[in-house]
Amino acid sequence: xxxxxxxxxxxxxxxxxxxxxxxxxxxxxxxxxxxxxxxxxxxxxxxxxxxxxxxxxxxxxxxxxxxxxxxxxxxxxxxxxxxxxxxxxxxxxxxxxxxxxxxxxxxxxxxxxxxxxxxxxxxxxxxxxxxxxxxxxxxxxxxxxxxxxxxxxxxxxxxxxxxxxxxxxxxxxxxxxxxxxxxxxxxxxxxxxxxxxxxxxxxxxxxxxxxxxxxxxxxxxxxxxxxxxxxxxxxxxxxxxxxxxxxxxxxxxxxxxxxxxxxxxxxxxxxxxxxxxxxxxxxxxxxxxxxxxxxxxxxxxxxxxxxxxxxxxxxxxxxxxxxxxxxxxxxxxxxxxxxxxxxxxxxxxxxxxxxxxxxxxxxxxxxxxxxxxxxxxxxxxxxxxxxxxxxxxxxxxxxxxxxxxxxxxxxxxxxxxxxxxxxxxxxxxxxxxxxxxxxxxxxxxxxxxxxxxxxxxxxxxxxxxxxxxxxxxxxxxxxxxxxxxxxxxxx
Numbered sequence: 001x002x003x004x005x006x007x008x009x010x011x012x013x014x015x016x017x018x019x020x021x022x023x024x025x026x027x028x029x030x031x032x033x034x035x036x037x038x039x040x041x042x043x044x045x046x047x048x049x050x051x052x053x054x055x056x057x058x059x060x061x062x063x064x065x066x067x068x069x070x071x072x073x074x075x076x077x078x079x080x081x082x083x084x085x086x087x088x089x090x091x092x093x094x095x096x097x098x099x100x101x102x103x104x105x106x107x108x109x110x111x112x113x114x115x116x117x118x119x120x121x122x123x124x125x126x127x128x129x130x131x132x133x134x135x136x137x138x139x140x141x142x143x144x145x146x147x148x149x150x151x152x153x154x155x156x157x158x159x160x161x162x163x164x165x166x167x168x169x170x171x172x173x174x175x176x177x178x179x180x181x182x183x184x185x186x187x188x189x190x191x192x193x194x195x196x197x198x199x200x201x202x203x204x205x206x207x208x209x210x211x212x213x214x215x216x217x218x219x220x221x222x223x224x225x226x227x228x229x230x231x232x233x234x235x236x237x238x239x240x241x242x243x244x245x246x247x248x249x250x251x252x253x254x255x256x257x258x259x260x261x262x263x264x265x266x267x268x269x270x271x272x273x274x275x276x277x278x279x280x281x282x283x284x285x286x287x288x289x290x291x292x293x294x295x296x297x298x299x300x301x302x303x304x305x306x307x308x309x310x311x312x313x314x315x316x317x318x319x320x321x322x323x324x325x326x327x328x329x330x331x332x333x334x335x336x337x338x339x340x341x342x343x344x345x346x347x348x349x350x351x352x353x354x355x356x357x358x359x360x361x362x363x364x365x366x367x368x369x370x371x372x373x374x375x376x377x378x379x380x381x382x383x384x385x386x387x388x389x390x391x392x393x394x395x396x397x398x399x400x401x402x403x404x405x406x407x408x409x410x411x412x413x414x415x416x417x418x419x420x421x422x423x424x425x426x427x428x429x430x431x432x433x434x435x436x437x438x439x440x441x442x443x444x445x446x447x448x449x450x451x452x453x454x455x456x457x458x459x460x461x462x463x464x465x466x467x468x469x470x471x472x473x474x475x476x477x478x479x480x481x482x483x484x485x486x487x488x489x490x491x
Contacts, residue, residue: 025212026050026051026208028177028178029050029051029175029176029177029178029214030095030174030175030176031050031051031052031053031078031173031175032052032053032054032055032058032093032173032174032175033052033053033054033055033077033078033081033173034055034081034082034083034171034172034173034174035055035062035064035065035066035081035082035083035172036052036053036054036055036056036064036081037054037056037064037081038054038056039054039055039056039057040054041053041054042054043077045076045077045078046077047076048076048207048208048209048214049208049209050078050208050214052077052078052173055083055093055174058093058094058095058174059083059091059092059093059094059386060380060386061085061087061088061091061380061383061386062083062084062085062091063083063084063085063086064081064082064083065081065082065083065084065114065115065170066080066081066082066112066114067079067080067081067082067110067111067112067113067114067172068112068113068114068140071110071112071113071140071141074141075110075143078108078172078173079108079110079112079143079172079173081172082109082110082112082114082170082171082172083170083171084114084115084168084169084170085161085163085168085169085170086168087383088163088383088384088386089162089163089384089395090126090160090161090162090163090384090386090387090395091160091161091169091383091386092126092158092159092160092161092386092387093158093159093160093174094156094157094158094371094386095156095157095158095159095176096155096156097152097155097156097157097176098152098155099152099153099154099155099364100151100152100153100181101151101152101178101181102149102150102151102152102178102179102180102181102183102184103149103150103151103152103157103176103177103178103179104147104148104149104175104176104177104179104213104214104215105127105147105148105149105150105157105159105174105175105176105177106145106146106147106173106174106175106176106177106216107125107135107145107146107159107171107173107174107175108143108144108145108171108172108173108174108175109135109137109143109144109145109146109170109171109172110142110143110144110172111137111139111140111142111170112140112141113140114170115168118140119167120136120137120138120139120140120167121135121137121167121168121169121170122134122135122136122137122164122165122167123135123161123162123163123164123165123167123168123169124161124162124164125146125159125160125161125162126158126159126160126161126162126387127148127150127157127158127159127160127190127357128153128157128158128160128357128359128361128387128388128391129359129360129361129387129388129391129392129395130355130357130358130359131162132146132148132192132355133146133148133192134164135169143172145216146192146193147192147193147216148190148191148192148193148355149179149184149190149191149193149352150190150191151181151190153357153361154361154364154367155364156364156367156368156371157176158386158387158388159174160386160387162395175214177213177214177215179213180239180241182239183239183240184274184276184352185320186274186322186354187321187322188354188356189272189354189355189356189357190354190355190357191274191352191353191354191355192352192353192354192355193350193351193352194264194266194273194351194352194353195218195264195349195350195351196215196216196217196218196348196349196350196351197217197218197219197220197348197349197350198217198218198219198220198243198245198246198249198347198348198349199219199220199221199225199227199249199250199251199346199347199348199349200219200221200227200229200245200246200249201219201221201227202219202249203219204219204245205217205218205219206243206245206246210243210244210245211241211243212241213241217243217246217348220251221251223254224253224254224255224258224261225251225252225253225254225260226251226252226253226254227249227250227251227252228249228250228251228252228282228283228345229248229249229250229282230248230249230282230283230312231248232248232282232312233248233312234247234248234280234282234312234313234314235280235312235313235314236314238314238315238316239316240276240278240314240316242278242314242316242347242348246278246347246348247278247280247282247314247347247348248282249282249347250280250282250345250346250347251345251346251347252343252344252345253343253344256342256343257343258343259333259334259335259336259344260293260333260334260343260344260345260346261331261332261333261334262331262332262334262346262349263329263330263331263332264329264330264351265327265328265329265330266325266328266329266330266353267328268328268353269325269326269327269328270324271324271328271353271354272322272323272324272353272354273319273322273323273324273330273351273352273353273354274318274319274322274323274351274352274354275318275319275323275330275349275350275351275352276316276317276318276348276349276350276351276352277295277316277317277318277346277348277349278314278315278316278346278347278348278349278350279307279309279310279314279315279316279317279345279346279347280309280310280311280312280313280314280315280347281308281309281310281311281312281345282312282345282347283342285311285342288341289341289342290308290339290340290341290342291308291309291340291341291342291343291344291345292306292307292308292336292337292339292340293307293334293335293336293337293340293343293344294306294307294334294335294337295307295317295332295333295334295344296332296333296335297323297330297331297332297333298325298329298330298331299331303317303319303332304317306337306339309345314347322354334346359391359392360391360407360408360409360410361388361391361409361410362388362389362390362391362402362409362410362411362412363409363410363411364409365432365434366389366411366412366432366433366434366435367388367389368432369429369430369432369433370385370389370397370400370412370433372427372429372432373427373429373430376424376427376429377417377420377422377423377424377427379417379420382397382398382399382420384396384397384398385397385398389402389410389412390402390404390410390411390412391410399415399416399417399418399420400412400414400415400416401413401414401438403435411435412433412435412436413435413436413437413438413459414436414437414438414439414440415430415433415436415438415439415440416438416440417440417441417444418440418441418442418443418444418464418467419442419443419444420444421444421445422441422444422445422446423444423445423446423447424446424447424448425446425447425448425449426441426446426448426449426450426451428451428453430453431451431453431454431456431457433457434457434459435459436457436459436460437459437460437461437462438460438461438462438463439460439462439463439464440462440464441463441464441465441468442464442465442466442467442468442491443466443467443468444467444468445468445469445470446465446468446470446471447468447470447471447472448471448472449472449474449476450465450471450472450473450474450475450476450479450490451476452476452478452479454476454479454482454488455476455478455479455481455482455488456478460488461487461488461489462488462489462491463488463489463490463491464491465490465491466491475490
């Protein structure tokens with residue numbers, strides 16, 4: 001089953017096999033055509049009927065581009081445009097969602113020689129402050145697709161492209177799909193898709209609306225196996241909602257007396273894995289026929305015993321705890337029991353690698369405050385003001401210092417916006433930075449009053465408001481008391 005190792009490179013290429021479908025509910029879908037202009041543009045992609053919108057409302061930076069015209073017929077429409085990031089080390093998309101919700105997040109990258117340089121880019125992709133995956137483009141006309149199943153720790157999700165060398169990061173499309181929180185449960189971390197296959201000789205990829213969650217399934221049959229299929233509907237109403245076309249086909253060994261074997265190799269030998277196997281009996285068994293098998297892996301380790309797939313109904317078998325292999329290799333054996341008269345079968349397989357998130361995100365209340373400060377003063381021009389405010393430390397926002405308490409989210413302790421062309425009054429959102437010790441708003445064009453809320457910021461010890469000629473320098477009484485007690489200095 002080594003073909004699984006090439007899975008990501010094949011998904012989007014030659015999708016002419018996909019047929020037009022009738023629209024279904026896309027509630028909760030976020031489908032971004034990156035670089036689509038103008039930013040209020042929407043369209044329906046003809047092979048999936050997915051509605052795509054511009055990414056312009058989710059990011060403040062980047063340059064729009066378009067792949068070479070000669071390549072467009074090979075790809076779906078959402079990959080014709082792209083957004084590249086020649087400036088800044090980290091550029092991030094921001095989504096206001098709901099914490100603790102589970103999403104499938106998919107980034108698609110088609111270089112298409114958009115810049116005329118014929119120079120294949122490589123860069124990193126991050127979720128918040130944590131590296132998700134490297135992205136390496138292997139050919140001008142190749143696609144790279146990366147998926148992760150991720151539970152939000154905050155209401156704000158940030159997907160970032162990070163420059164790691166001389167080439168320019170870019171992205172073609174970014175898609176978010178809500179999932180049932182009772183599925184793909186892990187002890188820790190998120191799940192990076194390694195492979196998702198169904199067992200059919202028909203060379204057709206499946207995605208929405210065959211799959212209501214818009215997961216992409218790749219067909220697979222090898223030379224030592226054969227396939228079964230049925231025209232009868234299969235009950236797929238368990239939490240995983242396997243597509244009907246996947247449920248209605250299955251793989252069995254070519255020699256019915258032999259075991260069924262599946263094998264793959266992970267590129268990271270230290271990786272922890274979760275494996276989801278989907279089964280349904282799709283043959284009409286006679287009274288004297290039985291299908292029952294044991295599942296073992298890597299030399300006899302027990303996975304499941306005496307398993308009989310239910311008739312025309314999907315059951316999903318998975319490991320509740322992550323598994324690993326010392327050399328990254330997995331070999332699963334499906335062997336008939338002594339009671340069985342029929343060979344083992346399998347309808348669908350999903351393989352994921354665990355990605356842990358050791359770096360905590362900045363406190364959400366403080367992030368919200370900083371996003372409001374950014375909007376109030378029009379600071380989108382600050383290229384570093386993207387992604388997590390404090391983490392990782394190497395990408396901390398310009399003018400911001402943070403504390404990093406053990407096992408707790410980072411906190412903002414100083415904010416320096418000197419000479420940042422600030423106008424208007426001093427925003428009350430600054431008061432939400434409850435751990436702030438130093439604030440520098442000097443040499444701007446701030447007007448209005450010095451706010452009294454500064455007196456209530458108990459950790460604040462230094463405020464610099466000098467160089468703001470329009471500012472009324474009258475000091476509120478409560479703030480004057482802090483100054484006189486020498487707990488705070490006002491410049």
